[in-house]
Amino acid sequence: MNVQAYILSGIVESYVLGLASAEEKMEFENMCIQHPEVLQARINFELVLEKQAMEGIVAPPAALKQAIFSEIRAEAKVVTMQEPVPVKNINWLKYAAAACFILLAGSIYWNVSLTNKNNRLQREYEGTVAKLADMEKDLKMISQNPAIKMAAMKGMPDVPGAFATVYWDTTSKDAYLLINNLPVPASDKQYQLWALLDGRPIDLGVIANEYFIRQDRLLLKAKNTQNAQAFAITLEKKGGNPTPEGKMVVKGDL
């Protein structure tokens, strides 16, 4: 193709003025890429056209610029109002997911702690039921057994609040101790129960110090004694003594 003839054919003006067909446009754009002189001819005509147009200026109404800016700003507002919607949704989902996670974590924690608490309560309940059953058994044993004799041991003058009770089965010769109120002994000391027969002390055993902590039994089973006139508790060294050496805390006659 003769490029100069192409330039002079009127295609340049036709293209720039927007009168070329789609086919002509495509061909012209290709020619501009391949032949710089075609591109230059296009630019030259564009500049002439612009110069002509600038000579034909007609002042638009003064208020028009403001009207245009109002319109594009209103449009910008619509755009910014539309934009946050998906963002908001994402946020909502994020927050909802976070809330769900927190609720789930909280629920799991709550479940675990409830399970733990429930297990603990279950154990405590079972322990309490067993303890109550033991106490009821003890109570039945001393209250419904006509062979039981009771010795109320009162505090010595230096421990007036101290009080304990011995139930002695005259038939089985079993002795049971009820500690109504005794001071908690020092850890290197233990209370020891004695039966007194004709002024002679008979060892009925030491009271485990754990009792004062747990108090899980109503009655403490003491050693058997074939006979007794009175009972007494002394505070002895840990493990007890064959004969009382410590001071007497409580004493009562049968």
Next chain:
Amino acid sequence: MNFKPTYSEVELVALLQEQSEQAFSYLYDNYSGALFGIINQIIPDKEIASDILQEVFVNIWRKISTYDAAKGRLFTWMLNVARNAAIDKLRSKGYQDSMKNISMPEDVTAISPSVKMQADDYGLRRMINKLKDEQKIVVELSYFQGFTHEEISKSLNIPLGTVKTRIRSALTLLRTMIQA
């Protein structure tokens, strides 16, 4: 003296594509008069032309991302946006009903009044007024009234090839006139 920034075309396009209101304001201040001029050549009614100019600038703002510098200068693009908007209005039913007299002419003589030189003719229109009548008519109908070559051929009852040749020769002549 007011300082006004000036932009190179590349800068201006880049700023407009970033939706810079300052650049858009510059564009309006520098080109609204020229675009209003081209719209007025197609739609003489100032009020309607003013509405079209508003539409044109809003469209330039909206569609600046579609402008391709490889296909022409920014002004050429804007000029064609303005011309197309004015022709759309010219050919709309509402406008034709209100104007009555502007419709596809049935014969050559009917075109003559609209092609007749006016006192306030300027720019491209003033240039085409220097062309021969048969060239003037085809340029008027195609460029200022937006008729296709086929429509012109049918209307003027001349072969399609002749329409194309006349337009081309008119534009070639235009070119030599400009360069003279």
